[in-house]
Amino acid sequence: MKWIRRTALLCAAVLAIGGCGGAGGDDGGGGSSDSKKVTIEFWNIATNEPLKSVFANAIRDFQAKHPNIEIKNVAIENDAFKSKLTTTMQSGKAPDIFHTWGGGVLKQQADAGLVKDVTEDIASWPQKFTNAAIAPYQFDGKTYAVPHDIGMVGIWYNKALFKKAGIEQPPATWSEFIEAVKKLKAAGITPIALAGKAKWPGHYYWSYLAMRIGGLDALKQAAETKDFTDPAFIEAGRKLKELVDLEPFQKGFLGAAYDTADGQAATMGNGKAAMELMGQWAPSVQSSAGKGIGDDLGFFPFPAVEGGKGTNTEALGGGGGFAVGAEAPPEALEFLKFLTEETEHRKAVESGGVLPVLQGEEDAVKDPNLAEVAKHLAATTGFQLYLDQAFPPAVGQEVNDSVAELIAGTETPEGVAKAITETAKSE
Amino acid sequence: MNAIRPRSRRARLRGSLTILAFILPALALFCMLVLTPIIVGFYTSLFKWNGLGGLPRDFVGLDNYTRLFADPVFYGDLWHTVVLVVLSLVIQLPLALGIALLLNQRLRGRAFYRVVFFAPYVLSEAITAVLFMLILSPSVGLANQILGIVGLDGLEWFADQSTVLLSLFLVITWKYFGLHMILYLTGRQAIPREIIEAAQIDGGNAWQVFRRVTLPLLGPTIRISIFLSVIGTIQLFDLVWIITEGGPSHASETLAVTMYQFGFKRFQVGYASAISVVMFLLSLVFALGYQRYVMRRDLEGATTVLREQR
Numbered sequence: 001m002k003w004i005r006r007t008a009l010l011c012a013a014v015l016a017i018g019g020c021g022g023a024g025g026d027d028g029g030g031g032s033s034d035s036k037k038v039t040i041e042f043w044n045i046a047t048n049e050p051l052k053s054v055f056a057n058a059i060r061d062f063q064a065k066h067p068n069i070e071i072k073n074v075a076i077e078n079d080a081f082k083s084k085l086t087t088t089m090q091s092g093k094a095p096d097i098f099h100t101w102g103g104g105v106l107k108q109q110a111d112a113g114l115v116k117d118v119t120e121d122i123a124s125w126p127q128k129f130t131n132a133a134i135a136p137y138q139f140d141g142k143t144y145a146v147p148h149d150i151g152m153v154g155i156w157y158n159k160a161l162f163k164k165a166g167i168e169q170p171p172a173t174w175s176e177f178i179e180a181v182k183k184l185k186a187a188g189i190t191p192i193a194l195a196g197k198a199k200w201p202g203h204y205y206w207s208y209l210a211m212r213i214g215g216l217d218a219l220k221q222a223a224e225t226k227d228f229t230d231p232a233f234i235e236a237g238r239k240l241k242e243l244v245d246l247e248p249f250q251k252g253f254l255g256a257a258y259d260t261a262d263g264q265a266a267t268m269g270n271g272k273a274a275m276e277l278m279g280q281w282a283p284s285v286q287s288s289a290g291k292g293i294g295d296d297l298g299f300f301p302f303p304a305v306e307g308g309k310g311t312n313t314e315a316l317g318g319g320g321g322f323a324v325g326a327e328a329p330p331e332a333l334e335f336l337k338f339l340t341e342e343t344e345h346r347k348a349v350e351s352g353g354v355l356p357v358l359q360g361e362e363d364a365v366k367d368p369n370l371a372e373v374a375k376h377l378a379a380t381t382g383f384q385l386y387l388d389q390a391f392p393p394a395v396g397q398e399v400n401d402s403v404a405e406l407i408a409g410t411e412t413p414e415g416v417a418k419a420i421t422e423t424a425k426s427e
Numbered sequence: 428m429n430a431i432r433p434r435s436r437r438a439r440l441r442g443s444l445t446i447l448a449f450i451l452p453a454l455a456l457f458c459m460l461v462l463t464p465i466i467v468g469f470y471t472s473l474f475k476w477n478g479l480g481g482l483p484r485d486f487v488g489l490d491n492y493t494r495l496f497a498d499p500v501f502y503g504d505l506w507h508t509v510v511l512v513v514l515s516l517v518i519q520l521p522l523a524l525g526i527a528l529l530l531n532q533r534l535r536g537r538a539f540y541r542v543v544f545f546a547p548y549v550l551s552e553a554i555t556a557v558l559f560m561l562i563l564s565p566s567v568g569l570a571n572q573i574l575g576i577v578g579l580d581g582l583e584w585f586a587d588q589s590t591v592l593l594s595l596f597l598v599i600t601w602k603y604f605g606l607h608m609i610l611y612l613t614g615r616q617a618i619p620r621e622i623i624e625a626a627q628i629d630g631g632n633a634w635q636v637f638r639r640v641t642l643p644l645l646g647p648t649i650r651i652s653i654f655l656s657v658i659g660t661i662q663l664f665d666l667v668w669i670i671t672e673g674g675p676s677h678a679s680e681t682l683a684v685t686m687y688q689f690g691f692k693r694f695q696v697g698y699a700s701a702i703s704v705v706m707f708l709l710s711l712v713f714a715l716g717y718q719r720y721v722m723r724r725d726l727e728g729a730t731t732v733l734r735e736q737r
């Protein structure tokens with residue numbers, strides 16, 4: 001059966017190409033068949049479904065419309081992608097189109113002159129991106145990538161375990177949150193799953209606390225002045241230490257990875273912990289690394305801290321976009337325009353692979369968990385990119401490392417602020 | 428005599444050319460793949476450089492080194508290296524020696540045991556790492572379940588700062604004792620039977636024969652095995668990176684892990700180069716010193732043969 005469908009698709013594609021070729025010939029006065037064929041390398045990290053087929057289909061459709069452009073689909077697994085891209089960039093080259101998470105890493109690449117400034121191109125396109133979606137790729141008023149995905153970090157919780165511990169509704173403030181952790185502990189339930197070895201999941205706590213206490217402006221200012229010794233950051237460390245001192249994490253969390261069989265996602269997915277602070281991808285990893293908890297899974301934004309400058313409608317998150325190499329042919333942007341047009345991008349959103357980046361696209365989200373995240377995203381009043389992406393790589397890693405030390409009990413809240421400041425100043 | 432001289436000089440020249448032709452490919456590869464990276468590493472260690480956009484430009488002199496020598500993580504790395512070296516020397520190598528001597532006895536299934544003990548060494552580091560992460564997992568691991576059956580509390584293995592280094596040493600021992608065992612076994616088999624027999628006839632008991640005859644004759648093998656073990660520990664990376672990434676809280680970090688963190692996570696390539704230079708110097712100093720003072724007698728044979736030929 002499969003091959004019949006495939007053959008049919010192939011026939012359709014051939015017909016479409018033939019049709020387009022004819023049309024092109026009419027418009028351009030007999031040009032397109034002998035115009036030179038352009039090959040665009042498209043580096044992405046879509047090695048898994050559903051995005052894998054979404055991209056494959058998009059490329060097929062695009063090539064059908066533009067017979068002179070060939071899109072070479074290079075899908076590489078996440079970590080391998082990072083090292084491969086780094087090696088390529090260090091040799092002074094950039095792929096035509098490549099996946100980026102924006103922030104400090106992209107800025108370094110842009111500063112080195114390896115990435116194309118796409119500000120004007122995007123402005124002329126019909127599709128309009130939301131501010132949160134495009135923010136990670138904008139520096140000094142210029143845009144260096146086209147957004148394709150966006151998401152936010154929040155607390156995923158197990159409704160059944162909350163009920164068992166007698167917690168009526170998700171905590172909205174930090175003291176309610178601490179109270180909930182104590183109740184869960186008293187009921188013999190591990191309150192929080194955490195991947196201590198991976199470090200980045202831990203940095204979400206510190207980042208969110210800093211956002212809630214100091215507000216987004218405190219982070220913005222710290223990034224500029226390279227000074228993280230503001231009382232807000234020290235207080236963030238103290239609040240995190242207050243949580244750590246309750247010993248809320250699963251046994252052996254300091255050695256736990258994120259997505260392995262005994263990692264954070266599996267602990268949560270097997271119903272062995274009540275909460276995890278994680279991004280929009282959490283439900284799918286919970287059910288691939290563990291069993292998944294189905295309808296028991298719920299989502300609430302990180303609680304507000306009493307007396308803090310931030311609100312709980314401000315989100316920490318990030319997305320995925322596509323940057324264009326400085327020397328890529330103009331056809332690369334042509335493809336990105338096609339890929340993020342509303343009709344095309346909706347297909348990606350409907351597949352559950354990405355969340356809306358275009359204005360008015362929210363209704364395309366089908367998965368209830370993702371719809372919940374999309375709902376919160378649409379209502380955000382402020383957006384902060386993950387700190388380990390937003391800052392230059394060294395500073396981002398220092399945030400991860402020193403917060404991990406704080407969680408392991410070998411660093412003080414003051415020490416964290418000092419270490420990040422020192423690294424920021426040395427950059 | 429005079430008639431022979433020029434001919435012999437020509438022959439000598441031809442000899443040198445032959446030698447050159449034979450070593451040239453290896454020499455070219457050595458320069459390209461070993462010497463050049465070392466020199467480039469030295470060079471970049473003097474710059475503040477994120478690795479992007481052509482050659483480094485921001486010259487900082489020895490700043491990277493002063494920063495390194497002020498970093499407690501660096502001293503932690505050195506300490507972990509020392510601990511692992513000492514543990515290897517007092518536990519892993521004697522264990523390998525013991526098993527090698529056992530397997531030298533006439534023993535049923537001897538060949539089978541040799542294969543079994545050597546097998547871990549053939550496994551890749553990555554597979555070993557993943558294997559032990561599963562076995563020593565605090566929540567679902569086999570080791571803790573066995574401890575549970577005996578009624579003992581499970582350990583946190585790699586997840587606890589106080590046990591992580593010992594747990595790593597366990598894995599290292601499992602992985603590498605096979606290599607040392609095979610070395611000792613071949614060394615032991617190279618000892619002529621008659622020497623041992625002579626010692627036995629002279630009335631030496633098993634211990635005396637081992638202590639006074641076998642062990643001294645195994646000397647060269649033991650010295651080379653210590654050498655390999657120490658150099659391997661200085662450069663230890665794969666196992667640690669996959670299992671703990673140097674954590675928790677730097678408790679299992681090695682020089683190579685720190686270097687990787689800075690070079691490929693933080694993109695401070697200049698600083699990472701400084702770490703790699705220090706690693707290189709440590710290995711070099713150890714290798715030269717060890718060969719000069721400890722292995723001199725073992726190497727003497729080899730060098731004198733060359734000299735005589737010349």
